Amino acid sequence: MRFSQLYAPTLKEAPADADLISIKLLVRGGFVRKVAAGIYSFLPLGFRVLKKIEDIVRQEMNAIGSQEILMPIIQPAELWHETGRWDDYGPEMMRMQDRHERFFTLGPTHEEIITHLLRNELNSYKQLPVSLYQIAMKYRDEIRPRFGLMRSREFLMKDAYSFHGSWSSLDETYKQFYGAYSKILQRIGLEFLVVEADSGAIGGNESHEFNVLADYGESTLLYCDCGYAASDEKAEYLLQEESQEGAVADLKIVPTPNSRTVDEVSAFLEVTSRDIVKSLIYKGRKGYYMALIRGNEELNESKLKAALEDQTLVMATPQEVLDLLGVPIGFVGPIGLPKEVTIIADHTIKGLKNAVCGALKEGYHYSGVLPGRDFKIDSWHDLKMVTEGDPCPKCGAPMKSAKGIEVGHIFKLGTKYSEKMNGYVTDEKGNSIHYIMGCYGWGVSRTISAIVEQLHDENGIIWPLAVAPFDIIVTAVNIKDPIVSEKSIQLYDILSEAGFEVLLDDREISPGMKFKDADLIGIPVRITLGKKLAQGIVEVKPRTEKKPLEVSIVDGFDTLLEEIKKELSNYRPVSKMEAE
Amino acid sequence: MRFSQLYAPTLKEAPADADLISIKLLVRGGFVRKVAAGIYSFLPLGFRVLKKIEDIVRQEMNAIGSQEILMPIIQPAELWHETGRWDDYGPEMMRMQDRHERFFTLGPTHEEIITHLLRNELNSYKQLPVSLYQIAMKYRDEIRPRFGLMRSREFLMKDAYSFHGSWSSLDETYKQFYGAYSKILQRIGLEFLVVEADSGAIGGNESHEFNVLADYGESTLLYCDCGYAASDEKAEYLLQEESQEGAVADLKIVPTPNSRTVDEVSAFLEVTSRDIVKSLIYKGRKGYYMALIRGNEELNESKLKAALEDQTLVMATPQEVLDLLGVPIGFVGPIGLPKEVTIIADHTIKGLKNAVCGALKEGYHYSGVLPGRDFKIDSWHDLKMVTEGDPCPKCGAPMKSAKGIEVGHIFKLGTKYSEKMNGYVTDEKGNSIHYIMGCYGWGVSRTISAIVEQLHDENGIIWPLAVAPFDIIVTAVNIKDPIVSEKSIQLYDILSEAGFEVLLDDREISPGMKFKDADLIGIPVRITLGKKLAQGIVEVKPRTEKKPLEVSIVDGFDTLLEEIKKELSNYRPVSKMEAE
Known part of the structure; x- marks a missing residue:
């Protein structure tokens, strides 16, 4: 195909709303x-x-x-x-x-x-x-x-x-x-x-x-050298249960004015976030749920939906919580909760003692909380969002994380x-x-x-050969030069007949623009017919290489064809990740 | 592909709502x-x-x-x-x-x-x-x-x-x-x-x-041996204008109780339908129109839309006509029409004299009508639905008609x-x-x-080779017979390797059902491996033929392969129309 006939309007600038490379x-x-x-x-x-x-x-x-x-x-x-x-x-x-x-x-x-x-x-x-x-x-x-x-x-x-x-x-x-x-x-x-x-x-x-x-x-993936790999929505971990044994305090209601978030409460009461029971209200098909997890952990909503077998589950709005419990979300907790709200707890809650939770009274929290003694839990599940470093559920080694596109x-x-x-x-x-x-x-x-x-650099896309829009781009630097024109068309025909998909850049624009476009659209191999054509030299440059190879066509196109075949059969762009 | 693995549930009866073959x-x-x-x-x-x-x-x-x-x-x-x-x-x-x-x-x-x-x-x-x-x-x-x-x-x-x-x-x-x-x-x-x-x-x-x-x-096509061809929505014809010369009568209002349609009025007043002005009210983007055509002709709405450059045009409902003109649709006519209704007339109206039209008064028509004298026409157009026998617009010969699918x-x-x-x-x-x-x-x-x-018979579809789902069906009459099984698989492999798309009917159902399905789904060539296989004979039957050809495979598959290639290269199902 000739570039002059291809409908491919390239742009110098990406539109302002384009949010990813x-x-x-x-x-x-x-x-x-x-x-x-x-x-x-x-x-x-x-x-x-x-x-x-x-x-x-x-x-x-x-x-x-x-x-x-x-x-x-x-x-x-x-x-x-x-x-x-x-x-x-x-x-x-x-x-x-x-x-x-x-x-x-x-x-x-x-x-x-x-x-x-x-x-x-x-x-x-x-x-x-x-x-x-x-x-x-x-x-x-x-x-x-x-x-x-x-x-x-x-x-x-x-x-x-x-x-x-x-x-x-x-x-x-x-x-x-x-x-x-x-x-x-x-x-x-x-x-x-x-x-x-x-x-x-x-x-x-x-x-x-x-x-x-x-x-x-978009996806966060957890994986381990042992072979375990899961999306963060699904990933499990090796639970190291803590024992609740040892001294326990009495339940006590304490004023916590203006302290609503885990960070605010832990600062105000001088406890770690691990000692706080995070209490989240969800609304599902059958009513309201309170999900409990330690203050230093994130709740995984996918796990919660799976545990409750309810894909319609959404977090209740502050207003819904206020209507339901008569208290703002910052002071919600499981002690004294109305019976129609089901309590579902993450396993991390099990080991808690002398914990802190909202008191269902504006401006107050409980301290000295002991799950089981102070409130009942309807069901236990793994609700934790697993992150990098958490122990692999198969082997216990710390897991690594990566970003992926599903x-x-x-x-x-x-x-x-x-x-x-x-x-x-x-x-x-x-x-x-x-x-x-x-x-x-x-x-x-x-x-x-x-x-x-995965496959791009600062100049543009680097298509793998299997999905590249064309295999080869023949850049005729000055298409008005009769020798360049003749040879580039001849080369185009030879390559097409050899079964390659070829784009012939025959546009009447500057060489710089042609090279930029070739890099931008990312065709695996560029063959340039420029000034050195007078000496019978053409340039072959894989998209992944910085420097072109010079090939003589004085004795015909056979050597060039061999070179191109070699380049294409070896062509395998690698991601920066892999290259690093 | 093996029929036993193909998801192709065939049915003996078509569903009740299937309205075309x-x-x-x-x-x-x-x-x-x-x-x-x-x-x-x-x-x-x-x-x-x-x-x-x-x-x-x-x-x-x-x-x-x-x-x-x-x-x-x-x-x-x-x-x-x-x-x-x-x-x-x-x-x-x-x-x-x-x-x-x-x-x-x-x-x-x-x-x-x-x-x-x-x-x-x-x-x-x-x-x-x-x-x-x-x-x-x-x-x-x-x-x-x-x-x-x-x-x-x-x-x-x-x-x-x-x-x-x-x-x-x-x-x-x-x-x-x-x-x-x-x-x-x-x-x-x-x-x-x-x-x-x-x-x-x-x-x-x-x-x-x-x-x-x-x-x-669905489409009616008009065509002529001279090469002219048009859809009925578009077709023109050679207009033979009649002269309005000769004796003209005076305009007279006549009672036509209960006579509303062209047929009723022509019977009641003892005039031909050609002498009646058919007056139809249409509603468009800019208001109402009255379209006039002779009583023996049909109005072509596509032509009307094109003439008025208004694709939203629809015939007014009886209620809309009553609201607009104060008279039921059977008694509508152009004489004394309110000015806001534009009159557009077909050329056939031109030659009319002593004509009949609705009187805009319930139960009455006018007779002795002379277009031009008794009412003004805003514009003239070809609005006639051309039919078989009308003169070709290019050569004047009577046109033929055919049915087509666009x-x-x-x-x-x-x-x-x-x-x-x-x-x-x-x-x-x-x-x-x-x-x-x-x-x-x-x-x-x-x-x-x-x-x-276009291409079917009483037994099913007859696909042309270019679009047939498979080129060949190999019918293994009794797949449980080890020789049939062996030879049919062997043949399947040979044909597939030769580049044909082959369906091997290896299902455990009766031979009659297999033959019926093969005809129904319309594969160009059927090769049957049945009882005569014991003597090394297989049958080759193009879908378009009644009788199979017997081919020996005693000396291998070469003769058979030749025969199949010949049949397929000559295969060209023709419509009944053409065959007649």
Whole structure:
């Protein structure tokens, strides 16, 4: 393709609202354009990258026997009512009405649709397993769309669903997807980490996230040399229980005027934050909860939602707390709590004695608190947000942390959807059983951002060969020079015939602008036909190298072709992280 | 692929709401499933066909230098307000609000988005022409979705847009698209007719529709041996004007109790329907219109909308007419009409004398009416719905008619969108000019229905090779027979290696069911390994033939492979129409 004909408007400056290096470079390089908050158009360069990622994903899905289908984007609300997710999903689900005032959602995911699709047609265990996938647009009405393609409202996903007559069959397919996802990332050429993950609103028993490592990744990952790795939403740790034995004080109410936060109370009462019971009020489907954790720890809401099996759970507003308990949030505590509020405590509370908590009276806290003696706990759970240095749950060594961008997520759904939507098959004995399901998502458009976050430098994007919009850019420094023009077109033809995707920069602009654009859009190899062409010399420069290699074409293009093939077969950009 | 692993649930009966043979066969054959009215899922077989059509369309777009992009499905209302189409488009446009109550449409088309995309980045005529396309879902909230994929609410379209600095450049690109569209239909192997078309809500100066011929096509096409062809919405005819000369009668009001329709009035007054002025009230953006045409002709609303340049035009309701004129619709006429109602007349009114029209008085008509003398006409237009037998506008010969399914539509938009949305480029002289646009739609999912409507028989679908889900089906009659099993797998491997897409029917069901399914899903060639395999004989049967050919594999598969290659290279199913 000739650059003069390619619709790729490059920009010197990124728009002011571009908040990450990836979206800055993608906009500047003419890959994408924003249409509205979280909504993008893919221009020809961006589309080429998207298509290459899509094709790699498709090939790996086909390789594990998943069959491609296409389900509708607009989904009738009735199906979502069956599973209860019409209410559970919250305002992130885009909703609309048709001209007959029937409700639809722009699908954020397709469990309901596919369970419905198969429930009347799958009859026997003999038809199982079945694995189906699609590559299609998905919608999520982010309250604040940001990070370009990483947190957009319309995005391209590959979603797959599998159906099984036994758990062992699900396990086998789950492993195949695990392998396929790893292979996709290896083929693209990215550094990644697979972690145990929280299954959130999708549900199910087990899930893994595939994260591309990047300095500004949205996800925090905990990992250990022993092999354990989990997202911070899911990560567990080795609990070292403290004993409550030893001297205990009496419960005492103490004035704590204007001391509301953990820091304020610990300063005022001269205790450590570890000695404070942090009491947080949450509102769920069945009412109010008080979650307790030590003052020096952060509560992990994903764990709380999982423990209470309630994805609608949100922190109560200060006003709701005031209405419920008659006291501002800074003075809330578990002693004397109305019975309708369920108390759920993190394990760290167990070892507490002589602790401090809010007194349910404005301006007062209790000291000398002993959990168990002074208040009852309805249930114990691990609710702690694990951080770097916490002991690994498998081996006890201090864990490390990294930032990642989630591109894939696989789930063992089990019978969650087949139960709610009456999906049955008959098993070998003729019994009706709910089929067991798995689901497997891949963020196709998001992968573009992940690649750029990991692979770029100060001059622009560094695409891995597998997804680069073109393999080679031939830069004709002065296209008006007849020799440059002739040779660059000749070279373009030879390289195209050899099977390479070539972009010929034949624009009538300065050499500096051409070099800048070539670096910005990040094509793996640049061949420059400049002044030295008079002596039969062309330059070959991989995007990852600073200095070009000079190759003579006096005796024809064979040597050059060999050199390019060598460069491309060895081409493997590495992230700064890895390089460090 | 093995049929036992393919997710293709075939059905004996079509669902009751399937209203055309194509959707009946597509559902029965396990190609698609309905999710809600006008909303479908594509199962693996259907997806394979869809993808093949998509790929043919993509190749032909790339061949004429159009560049693939991807624009969002959800489009901000603001852009549609700029062109006025937010109001013009009516209830067929799907609308929604996001969580911030901002309005969006699920795009029925993308002129606004692409004009916006380019308006800030196209600067100079030197960047032109540019041609961009996408293949993506489109939405139309049909009041009564029907005919399966032909009139669905969510459908896959290829839409392309071109941008030019001159009309001659647009003409050139328009011709390229015309050629590419013809080639797509030739490659698929369909009988089609290209006709001049009305450009409707899209607008512009010229447009052509590409129609696949089919008995139950939605579009009526008029055509002539001289080469003229147009859709009935657009078709013109050679007007033979009658002279008004000769004796004229005086205008007379006559009672016509209970005679409201043309037929009733012509019977009651003993005049022909040709002598009656049919007066129809329409409501548009600027008010009310009365459209006049002879009683024996039908009014063409597309022509009326085009003549009045008002796509919002609808026929007034009986109540609106009563409120406006104080008389029921059966007695409406142009004599004494309030001035705020504009009179627009078809050319056929010109030759009328001694005519009859409603008297604007309940129970009365006028006779002896002479247009011009008795009432004034604000403007004359061709408003007639042309039908079979009307004289060709080019050569005067009686036109023929055919039914077609519109799969492609190309438009010369001109400057409609660049004017409304401030899209400028500088021309050679440095002047700012609005760029000139073309747009080019192709119904990708609709093409599936069109193919099946044209190519089927009483047993099922007859796919052309270019879009068949598989090239060959190998029917292993009794898969439990070890020789059948061995040979069918061997044959499957050989054919697959030879580059064919093969479906191996290894299911444990009766031979009759296998043959029925093979015919239903319409794979071009069936190879049967049955009882005669004991003598080394297999059967080869193209889908279009009644009788199989017997081929010996005693000396290996070479002869068979030759035979199959021959059959497939000659394979060209023809429509019944053509065969007749």
